[in-house]
Amino acid sequence: MQIPLFNTVLSWILKKRKYQVDMFLHHPIEVQNEILYELLSEAKDSHIGLKYNFKNIRSYKSFAKNVPIQQYESIEPLIERNRMGEQNVFWSSKIQWFAKSSGTTNAKSKFIPVSDEALNDCHIKAGKDMLCLFINNNEDTEIFKGKGLRLGGSSAVYEDNDTYFGDLSAIIIENMPFWADFSSAPSQKTALMSEWETKMEAIINETIKEDITSLVGVPSWMLVLLNRVLEVTGKNNILEVWPNLEVYFHGGVNFKPYREQYERLIPKKDFRYYETYNASEGFFAIQDQNDSDELLLMLDYGIYYEFIPMNKFKGENSVAIPLKEVELGKSYALVITTNSGLWRYLIGDTIKFTNLQPHRIKITGRTKHFINVFGEELVIENTEDALETACRKTNASITDYTVAPIFMNEEHSGGHEWLIEFKKDPECMEDFTMYLDEALKSINSDYEAKRYMNMTINMPRVHKAEKGLFYNWLKTKNKLGGQHKVPRLSNQRVYLEELLVMYQS
Numbered sequence: 001m002q003i004p005l006f007n008t009v010l011s012w013i014l015k016k017r018k019y020q021v022d023m024f025l026h027h028p029i030e031v032q033n034e035i036l037y038e039l040l041s042e043a044k045d046s047h048i049g050l051k052y053n054f055k056n057i058r059s060y061k062s063f064a065k066n067v068p069i070q071q072y073e074s075i076e077p078l079i080e081r082n083r084m085g086e087q088n089v090f091w092s093s094k095i096q097w098f099a100k101s102s103g104t105t106n107a108k109s110k111f112i113p114v115s116d117e118a119l120n121d122c123h124i125k126a127g128k129d130m131l132c133l134f135i136n137n138n139e140d141t142e143i144f145k146g147k148g149l150r151l152g153g154s155s156a157v158y159e160d161n162d163t164y165f166g167d168l169s170a171i172i173i174e175n176m177p178f179w180a181d182f183s184s185a186p187s188q189k190t191a192l193m194s195e196w197e198t199k200m201e202a203i204i205n206e207t208i209k210e211d212i213t214s215l216v217g218v219p220s221w222m223l224v225l226l227n228r229v230l231e232v233t234g235k236n237n238i239l240e241v242w243p244n245l246e247v248y249f250h251g252g253v254n255f256k257p258y259r260e261q262y263e264r265l266i267p268k269k270d271f272r273y274y275e276t277y278n279a280s281e282g283f284f285a286i287q288d289q290n291d292s293d294e295l296l297l298m299l300d301y302g303i304y305y306e307f308i309p310m311n312k313f314k315g316e317n318s319v320a321i322p323l324k325e326v327e328l329g330k331s332y333a334l335v336i337t338t339n340s341g342l343w344r345y346l347i348g349d350t351i352k353f354t355n356l357q358p359h360r361i362k363i364t365g366r367t368k369h370f371i372n373v374f375g376e377e378l379v380i381e382n383t384e385d386a387l388e389t390a391c392r393k394t395n396a397s398i399t400d401y402t403v404a405p406i407f408m409n410e411e412h413s414g415g416h417e418w419l420i421e422f423k424k425d426p427e428c429m430e431d432f433t434m435y436l437d438e439a440l441k442s443i444n445s446d447y448e449a450k451r452y453m454n455m456t457i458n459m460p461r462v463h464k465a466e467k468g469l470f471y472n473w474l475k476t477k478n479k480l481g482g483q484h485k486v487p488r489l490s491n492q493r494v495y496l497e498e499l500l501v502m503y504q505s
Helices: 003-026 028-042 047-051 060-066 072-083 116-137 168-174 196-207 219-233 256-265 380-394 429-443 445-454 469-476 494-504
Strands: 097-101 110-114 147-150 158-160 163-166 212-217 247-250 272-279 282-286 295-297 303-309 331-338 345-356 359-366 397-406 415-424 461-464
Touching: 003 028, 003 116, 028 060, 028 303, 028 331, 072 110, 072 163, 097 168, 110 116, 110 168, 116 168, 116 247, 116 272, 116 282, 147 196, 163 168, 196 219, 212 219, 219 247, 219 256, 219 397, 256 380, 256 397, 272 295, 282 331, 359 380, 380 397, 380 429, 397 469, 397 494, 415 469, 415 494, 429 445, 429 461, 469 494
Parallel strands: 097 163, 147 212, 212 247, 247 272, 415 461
Antiparallel strands: 097 110, 158 163, 272 282, 282 295, 295 359, 303 331, 331 345, 345 359, 397 415
């Protein structure tokens, strides 16, 4: 097929999808209810379906009553049975793919089941929708005249007991539709290389002569790649390498700490940034408007959503609510039921709704990634907003950071200890710390109350890390690239202590 004709046909197909999106925009509750009953019907004869009597569930109320909320540790034995070759455990169709995900809270690997339905009707469908929403908002786009640079995970796909596991991005690349090869770079062989640093160089060698018009990947790792491209080419900015670059589709970590660096690397006023929200367990939301920080919750991917109000969060013992009961501005833990057989699965992310017609969200953090040692209820959204303020006021920018508590004792109050790697150092570290503290107090009233006269929490203790510290720390754990990321907040000091040992040495 000739490339120009192919791109015209592809653009037309993607635009048609917008009519289907409009269906769940106008009938969100009906679409979600239909998905729930389809999932229950599909899995009614599976081990899980028989255990929880799916055949007799006729309402959301009975679904919530019959099926418990579960985290990974609770369903791991069933997943292991599936990985050993047993089928029809929690889903009717054969499951051979497992997305390996260690996350940041467990050293032990998780193996998330990925059915063919989830691949086609969720993950790959979402990739098309990402393009669909962009081209519908930008009618004059020419991204299909060039290629999209995809920066996926660092692991290849491995076989074990007639099942396959690897990074989700590697699994998706293995199952990509034929047309993706026409429009993507690097080659599948390079994209699936397992050694991160070798792969990085191979990607650069393959793509610097290509006409790259879009970027897809996690901001922290894409930044490493783009800076390396400039080193190799000797160019001043990325547009000198890829002049037709139009859009960057990003997700995985909050983009705010990185935006200024991207704007310097890609100095183009009408360049677009589109955020996505996906995980090994599913693809959940996509930015559907230019220049927005809200994400449209995608309601027809074979995923049924529930939400736990964070002020009532009790882990697996929580009470969830359906989509029709959510309220604006409240923080919720996300619970999903999927076409891979995850039933009322507590994924660990927290979100809030910014709009209910249609349902748009923002990601606020993780149920396990917060600091509440002193009742301050500090979440990632707080720290990243405060960092943005402190950086702006001190002309700084950051690469990575982590925060942990300083536990109080008889001699002193508690506090928070920060380790920050700066891309551009603050003009004055003392001012930076002061602005950081002031911003946190203005954002979080609980933090402000605990900071009053240093009675419970002292001024933050901030260390300036050497360049490359977090990269080298991840490298020691074999976690370079892909979805691996630095844990931002923790109620314990394990990560921080490991990093401080490297920092001090």
